[in-house]
Amino acid sequence: AQKVTQAQTEISVVEKEDVTLDCVYETRDTTYYLFWYKQPPSGELVFLIRRNSFDEQNEISGRYSWNFQKSTSSFNFTITASQVVDSAVYFCALSSGYSSASKIIFGSGTRLSIRP
Amino acid sequence: EPEVTQTPSHQVTQMGQEVILRCVPISNHLYFYWYRQILGQKVEFLVSFYNNEISEKSEIFDDQFSVERPDGSNFTLKIRSTKLEDSAMYFCASSEAPEGTGELFFGEGSRLTVL
Numbered sequence: 001a002q003k004v005t006q007a008q009t010e011i012s013v014v015e016k017e018d019v020t021l022d023c024v025y026e027t028r029d030t031t032y033y034l035f036w037y038k039q040p041p042s043g044e045l046v047f048l049i050r051r052n053s054f055d056e057q058n059e060i061s062g063r064y065s066w067n068f069q070k071s072t073s074s075f076n077f078t079i080t081a082s083q084v085v086d087s088a089v090y091f092c093a094l095s096s097g098y099s100s101a102s103k104i105i106f107g108s109g110t111r112l113s114i115r116p
Numbered sequence: 117e118p119e120v121t122q123t124p125s126h127q128v129t130q131m132g133q134e135v136i137l138r139c140v141p142i143s144n145h146l147y148f149y150w151y152r153q154i155l156g157q158k159v160e161f162l163v164s165f166y167n168n169e170i171s172e173k174s175e176i177f178d179d180q181f182s183v184e185r186p187d188g189s190n191f192t193l194k195i196r197s198t199k200l201e202d203s204a205m206y207f208c209a210s211s212e213a214p215e216g217t218g219e220l221f222f223g224e225g226s227r228l229t230v231l
Contacts, residue, residue: 037159037222043205045159045222091159103149103172104220106159 002027004094004107012113013082021077021110023092029053034068034075035093035104045091051075079112087114118142120223122208128229132197137226139191139208148191149209149220150183152176159207165191198230 003026013019025034036048049059051068059066063080079086092107121140129135141148150162164171165183182194191210195202208223 042224043227044224045207047219047221050219093159103161103164103174104151105161108158 002029002094002096002105004092004105006090006092006107006110008110009108010111010113012115014115015084016081018078018080019082019112021079021090021092021112023075023077023107025073025075025092025094027094027096029096032094032096035091035095036066036075036077037091037093037106039089039091039109041088048077048090082112082114084114084116087112118221120208120210120221122206122223122226124226125224126227126229128231129198131200131230135195135198135202135228137193137195137206137208137228139193139210139223140189141191141208141210142221143189145210145212145221147171147211148183148185149211150193151207151209151222152204153207153225154201154204162193162206195228198228200230203228203230 005024008022011019032053034051038046038048049066056068056070065078067076075092089109089111091109093104095104120142123138127135146166148165151159152162153159160176161174163173163177163183168185180196184192193206205225205227207225209220211220
């Protein structure tokens with residue numbers, strides 16, 4: 001069975017603090033893809049990152065960084081020096097199989113609030 | 117930048133009415149999807165569509181739902197007889213063939229309210 005768990009339902013931090021959003025996944029497939037999406041208050045889904053199961057290298061994009069650890073089945077997302085505009089619901093997601101065009105299983109999301 | 121477009125952005129309907137949600141995927145994409153998000157909940161897969169037929173569907177996608185690509189550009193989701201619990205945001209998505217990046221591009225969603 002495939003499953004994505006985001007244990008943190010809501011997080012609230014003060015602006016400029018660093019914050020890490022946790023994601024734990026389950027799959028029996030050896031080939032899979034992991035994603036993070038941002039859903040701002042306006043409601044659209046904004047793609048942030050896709051990582052395949054063979055690439056455990058951590059990635060940094062500006063204030064965003066991702067830590068992928070197969071040993072713990074985790075794909076955590078850190079925002080450094082958070083800003084009010086980062087306030088949104090963040091979804092971790094999993095797609096198993098040969099192609100990432102397979103269906104995506106979403107976690108329940110973490111609502112992040114950044115206070116000025 | 118190419119994008120997936122959805123219409124209407126918001127539709128209000130009476131229970132029992134038929135609803136058609138429309139999507140225009142990115143032009144060179146071959147795989148199409150519908151996802152649903154009930155307010156405050158997670159995004160759920162409904163159906164995937166490739167080569168003019170359903171590739172996979174979830175338990176949510178029962179006989180009341182159907183999808184169609186009527187004219188080579190639009191991709192529609194029809195709900196034949198809406199129920200209160202169909203109220204949700206419906207997202208269309210498309211992606212290139214597996215040999216491509218495979219990234220899903222989502223539309224901005226269509227909010228359906230069933231009264």
